[in-house]
Amino acid sequence: MRRFSWFNATSLTLGFAFLYLPMILLIVYSFNASKLVTVWAGFSTQWYGELFRDEAFLDAAWVTLQVAVISSTIATVLGTMAAIVLVRSGRFVGRTLFSGMIYAPLVMPEVITGLSLLLLFIGIGLDRGVLTIVLAHTTFSMCYVSVVVSSRLVSFDQSLEEAALDLGCSPFDAFRLVTLPIIAPAVISGWLLAFTLSLDDLVIASFTAGPSATTLPIKIFSSVRLGVSPEINALSTIMIGIVAVGVITASLISKRASLRQQQDEQAAARATG
Amino acid sequence: MAQPMAQTVFAPWDDPDETPLIRFENVTKRFGDFTAIDDLSLDIYAREFFALLGPSGCGKTTMMRMLAGFETPTSGTIRLAGQDIAPVPPNKRAVNMMFQSYALFPHLSVWDNIAFGLRREGMDKDALNDRVEEMLRLTRLGKFAKRKPHQISGGQRQRVALARSLAKAPKLLLLDEPLGALDAKLREDTQFELMDIQEKTGTTFVIVTHDQEEAMTVASRVAVMDEGRLVQVATPDRIYETPETVYVADFIGDVNIIEGTAAPDGDQTHVIWAEGHDPIIGSTDRAFERGQQVFYAIRPEKVAISANRPEDAVNAVKGKILDIAYLGNLSTYHVELPTGHIIKAQTANTRRIARRAYTWEDEVWLSWTGTAGILLES
Numbered sequence: 018m019r020r021f022s023w024f025n026a027t028s029l030t031l032g033f034a035f036l037y038l039p040m041i042l043l044i045v046y047s048f049n050a051s052k053l054v055t056v057w058a059g060f061s062t063q064w065y066g067e068l069f070r071d072e073a074f075l076d077a078a079w080v081t082l083q084v085a086v087i088s089s090t091i092a093t094v095l096g097t098m099a100a101i102v103l104v105r106s107g108r109f110v111g112r113t114l115f116s117g118m119i120y121a122p123l124v125m126p127e128v129i130t131g132l133s134l135l136l137l138f139i140g141i142g143l144d145r146g147v148l149t150i151v152l153a154h155t156t157f158s159m160c161y162v163s164v165v166v167s168s169r170l171v172s173f174d175q176s177l178e179e180a181a182l183d184l185g186c187s188p189f190d191a192f193r194l195v196t197l198p199i200i201a202p203a204v205i206s207g208w209l210l211a212f213t214l215s216l217d218d219l220v221i222a223s224f225t226a227g228p229s230a231t232t233l234p235i236k237i238f239s240s241v242r243l244g245v246s247p248e249i250n251a252l253s254t255i256m257i258g259i260v261a262v263g264v265i266t267a268s269l270i271s272k273r274a275s276l277r278q279q280q281d282e283q284a285a286a287r288a289t290g
Numbered sequence: 291m292a293q294p295m296a297q298t299v300f301a302p303w304d305d306p307d308e309t310p311l312i313r314f315e316n317v318t319k320r321f322g323d324f325t326a327i328d329d330l331s332l333d334i335y336a337r338e339f340f341a342l343l344g345p346s347g348c349g350k351t352t353m354m355r356m357l358a359g360f361e362t363p364t365s366g367t368i369r370l371a372g373q374d375i376a377p378v379p380p381n382k383r384a385v386n387m388m389f390q391s392y393a394l395f396p397h398l399s400v401w402d403n404i405a406f407g408l409r410r411e412g413m414d415k416d417a418l419n420d421r422v423e424e425m426l427r428l429t430r431l432g433k434f435a436k437r438k439p440h441q442i443s444g445g446q447r448q449r450v451a452l453a454r455s456l457a458k459a460p461k462l463l464l465l466d467e468p469l470g471a472l473d474a475k476l477r478e479d480t481q482f483e484l485m486d487i488q489e490k491t492g493t494t495f496v497i498v499t500h501d502q503e504e505a506m507t508v509a510s511r512v513a514v515m516d517e518g519r520l521v522q523v524a525t526p527d528r529i530y531e532t533p534e535t536v537y538v539a540d541f542i543g544d545v546n547i548i549e550g551t552a553a554p555d556g557d558q559t560h561v562i563w564a565e566g567h568d569p570i571i572g573s574t575d576r577a578f579e580r581g582q583q584v585f586y587a588i589r590p591e592k593v594a595i596s597a598n599r600p601e602d603a604v605n606a607v608k609g610k611i612l613d614i615a616y617l618g619n620l621s622t623y624h625v626e627l628p629t630g631h632i633i634k635a636q637t638a639n640t641r642r643i644a645r646r647a648y649t650w651e652d653e654v655w656l657s658w659t660g661t662a663g664i665l666l667e668s
């Protein structure tokens with residue numbers, strides 16, 4: 018077994034403390050009985066109870082969930098389609114430009130994306146609400162989906178699709194029956210990634226949300242400006258939980274898929290070797 | 291027992307009334323500036339086991355992909371049963387291909403892989419079951435029907451790929467280096483299995499290979515390709531015994547090539563190949579002019595080796611043994627002539643020998659008959 022050296026152990030502890038201490042504090046204080054955020058007065062789940070009675074928070078939660086589900090689903094469809102075009106079609110006029118434009122939103126400052134979307138919605142006279150947030154989230158999360166799916170497609174053996182065509186599939190059937198089932202793990206992790214991105218987005222949502230629809234991050238941010246309340250801690254804890262589950266599931270799905278493949282191959286080697 | 295009727299030899303290519311199943315008419319395929327297939331014309335007949343043979347990169351896969359519909363010719367036409375197939379997409383062609391990589395669907399079981407094409411046809415359930423079971427029997431895969439492709443061995447995968455492409459009973463089956471991944475023993479077994487299946491099903495097979503022995507074993511006719519052109523198309527024995535060019539002679543099997551000038555003499559042609567040596571005497575159907583450059587090609591197994599000059603030998607040369615390659619059933623002697631030529635002579639090891647008759651540095655005579663070799667122009 019390899020032992021950690023003194024130096025390694027210290028830097029690891031410091032690094033993780035830096036990353037996770039604030040979150041742990043937040044989680045711990047969400048179970049604080051006291052109304053004062055910084056004074057510990059015993060364990061309690063009362064703030065969770067109050068949170069679930071607060072209409073405004075529940076509304077915001079419902080909007081957030083709707084936006085996340087719808088936008089990540091649309092983003093997955095569009096992102097997968099873009100990935101296929103980028104990986105498959107080889108060279109076509111403007112391919113470099115097209116791929117650059119797909120990935121640009123990844124590095125674009127969110128403020129700019131948000132502002133430009135806001136201008137667009139005002140320009141075409143679209144009232145800000147759930148629809149506009151969905152559109153905005155789809156826009157920025159589809160490029161993440163596209164990155165995840167295209168990295169899978171690069172290693173996808175094109176002759177599988179040709180074999181499907183050869184056996185009488187239409188091109189659409191070949192995609193539906195062969196390509197999609199094989200790249201499904203990547204598509205699902207793309208969806209989960211888009212879902213969690215939508216869930217915790219504040220900047221773009223602030224630009225595109227209207228008075229009729231507020232998402233949780235906006236709600237949290239505006240209440241914090243009036244002072245941190247234990248309710249907010251409870252809410253944030255729940256969100257950390259959801260996001261963590263989403264991210265961990267996404268990575269487990271892709272890990273498991275490759276692990277299972279490996280195990281099966283080893284089993285086959287034993288059976289025949 | 292009396293044979294009521296003489297068995298007819300399968301040779302539709304010799305019959306002028308026969309119409310070919312596949313016809314390449316001046317087909318050219320370019321990728322950008324690169325010409326992969328160069329003005330190629332070829333007829334392949336129904337029930338043939340046709341082999342495309344050539345070095346890597348000569349355009350064999352491209353030919354297959356044009357037949358399957360994954361590439362379209364830049365110019366020229368390909369006809370299948372008389373019909374131009376250019377406008378027909380791959381999924382509408384009565385052609386199936388077995389891919390070089392097998393291309394089995396990893397998410398489907400062996401059974402579902404084989405059933406895949408039949409399901410697309412909308413075949414009814416009972417007929418489909420019967421057909422898949424028949425294919426499993428034919429390829430001896432019954433035990434593995436429920437496994438996924440990565441749970442079976444390479445040889446079994448290859449048979450699944452074969453079963454899957456055969457299941458739809460295509461008019462034409464394309465096999466792209468189907469046995470490339472198999473070891474020698476399994477390869478040989480599978481070659482005979484393929485021939486057996488071809489005989490049972492009556493499908494026309496086109497097989498791509500870069501292994502000349504494989505082509506010779508399975509094929510009714512062999513096409514030797516070089517840089518997108520056909521060099522020679524003939525039956526395996528004709529390709530071996532009467533190659534038309536040095537390239538073909540050299541590509542198929544082992545051969546000694548001796549360059550010289552022709553000197554016709556009655557119905558024989560002498561090859562003047564070295565000063566101070568008797569000319570090589572050969573017979574040929576071709577007319578050579580006196581002084582024309584000629585290549586004399588002779589297979590090592592047709593060269594006899596002896597300690598003394600055989601009395602009645604038409605052609606005989608003396609040399610020194612440079613090297614001996616022991617191949618188990620055969621031994622190949624590399625003999626250096628005083629002119630610097632190195633001639634290979636092969637003898638069959640019919641007895642278990644503890645001691646060779648000849649060894650390194652021995653002076654030996656090589657001899658062969660007047661019809662053993664052939665004369666080629668280039």
Ligand SMILES: Nc1ncnc2c1ncn2[C@@H]1O[C@H](COP(=O)(O)OP(=O)(O)O)[C@@H](O)[C@H]1O
Nearest residue numbers: 321324326344345346347348349350351352353
């Ligand atoms: N899609 C393609 N684009 C460009 N060049 C190609 C393409 N397919 C094949 N080639 C070229 O055509 C030549 C013949 O290829 P191929 O038919 O695969 O040869 P092989 O006889 O080894 O099967 C090769 O030089 C290859 O590089």
Ligand SMILES: [Mg+2]
Nearest residue numbers: 350351352390
């Ligand atoms: Mg090839």
